[in-house]
Amino acid sequence: MAKFLNTSAINYFLEELIKDTKDRLILISPFLKLNDRIKELLADKNRLKIDVRIVYGKSELQPEEINWLKELTYIRTSFCKNLHAKCYMNEELCIIASLNLYEFSQVNNNEMGVLIRRTDDGELYKDAYQESQRIIRISEEVRISLERVSSEVESNPETEETSFDKLTTSKLAKQLGVKTGELTEKLVELAYLEAREGKYYLTAKGKEVGGEFRMSPKFGPYFLWPNTFRPED
Incomplete structure (x- = not known):
């Protein structure tokens, strides 16, 4: 059965969920802001060539974090308008909680959530996974960059000149x-x-x-x- 999680338990199980990912990691959070521990965990998944999908509604990354994220080949980021869901899952576990990703390891906040194990609650896990896939499908996959792209003319890159070099x-x-x-x-x-x-x-x-x-x-x-x-x- 699903397990109730308080603030400290959410932090503990979220870290374990990320560390134990063997196949695919999905992180859905309205705010994209990463602390050092999250970056360390994600960098390790990238080294192991684990497919990581991050869906966010607003980015609060600093320039140095943007440059860091651009180097991680196996981490894909998607923007979802009006996103308010917070869901973190791998191939075995799913956490649905009030905790935003940027609040990870901040025990001063009062949070609540539930832990779902695929082996114990197969249907519930499946429902959460299917909804996460729907959110990914309606999201726009982007490569976070410091570059500003002009929106005045939206040209086809295959038919328009992109640059001289x-x-x-x-x-x-x-x-x-x-x-x-x-x-x-x-x-x-x-x-x-x-x-x-x-x-x-x-x-x-x-x-x-x-x-x-x-x-x-x-x-x-x-x-x-x-x-x-x-x-x-």
């Missing part, structure tokens, strides 16, 4: 005389990109050669590459 994958493919799909497959094969769950992610190697991830609200994610970039044979 950067090319989209399709434009680079055209320059190299190959199809976009062929170039993408080669970038994955050479570890400049990584394919996960039907999506592509920029790797550390891709960043080293100057690759950049961009998100267009209308056309979705895309990558930019230096116009002098030539994938190694």
